[in-house]
Amino acid sequence: MENLNNQSNRLDQQDKGRRDFLTKTSLLAAGGIALTGISSCGLQKGGDDDVTTNEDLMREHGVLKRILLIYDEASSRLIKGKDLNLELVGQSANLIKSFVEDYHEKLEEDHLFPRFEKAGQLTDLTKILRVQHKKGRLLTLRIIENAKKPNPTPDERKLMAQDMQAFVRMYNPHEAREDTVLFPALHKLISKHEYDSLGEDFEKKEKEQFGGDGFDMAVDKVTQIEKGMNIYDLNLFTPNI
Known part of the structure; x- marks a missing residue:
């Protein structure tokens, strides 16, 4: 029984590790998309065509x-x-x-x-x-x-x-x-x-x-x-x- 409990705990920890990894990866990806969008907007706004009156x-x-x-x-x-x-x-x-x-x-x-x-x-x-x-x-x-x-x-x-x-x-x-x-x-x-x-x-x-x-x-x-x-x-x- 003790062996089964230990194995179950290890599986739970592995699942938690996978979930944490996927969560962090998703956040990084979302951040990358956001930064890319900001960068693109910044480049467009500061480009040669953007001349004030x-x-x-x-x-x-x-x-x-x-x-x-x-x-x-x-x-x-x-x-x-x-x-x-x-x-x-x-x-x-x-x-x-x-x-x-x-x-x-x-x-x-x-x-x-x-x-x-x-x-x-x-x-x-x-x-x-x-x-x-x-x-x-x-x-x-x-x-x-x-x-x-x-x-x-x-x-x-x-x-x-x-x-x-x-x-x-x-x-x-x-x-x-x-x-x-x-x-x-x-x-x-x-x-x-x-x-x-x-x-x-x-x-x-x-x-x-x-x-x-x-x-x-x-x-x-x-x-x-x-x-x-x-x-x-x-x-x-x-x-x-």
Whole structure:
């Protein structure tokens, strides 16, 4: 009888061990699935396609900033009488028109400025920004027209340099004020849901207007222009001190 009891106890312990093993295995498997799901969601949320509204607007400002550097260099060459491929100036101005004025600024004018104006916030700022958009478009058209001329006169070259300098002078503080005042205030003005929806609307508009990722296309184009002017190497801007 004692032997039977001992054998029964051993069987019970074995069964308990198997149950504990299966329980732990199930928990580990479930945990692995949960972690995998979290990881997948995290990767998706943090992927290249997940760009917030402000990040989208500010990286577009980065494209504008690079064109301002091109304008700065081109106007300097014109003033000093150095060689300059005016076709590259025309390409830069056309990129300003298509990507900055007809797309980026239209988003601001149609979706951002009206929200602030309706709420009675930063209205003095949006008023000035609208005026500067109009002035910028006039400068862009003049730069495009003068860059088309095969042999512009000295006066036309001077005017082109002045127009580019005026554009740079206006847009450096323009975009800086938007980046540091207007865009951050957008978070407080609208709900998170509206903010996220706005970003989705911007992405949809970008694909409709450019047939793909307009930002990537603009970066590729501005890179080509920089290389054509031999100013792509970032180290060129490092001071020799």
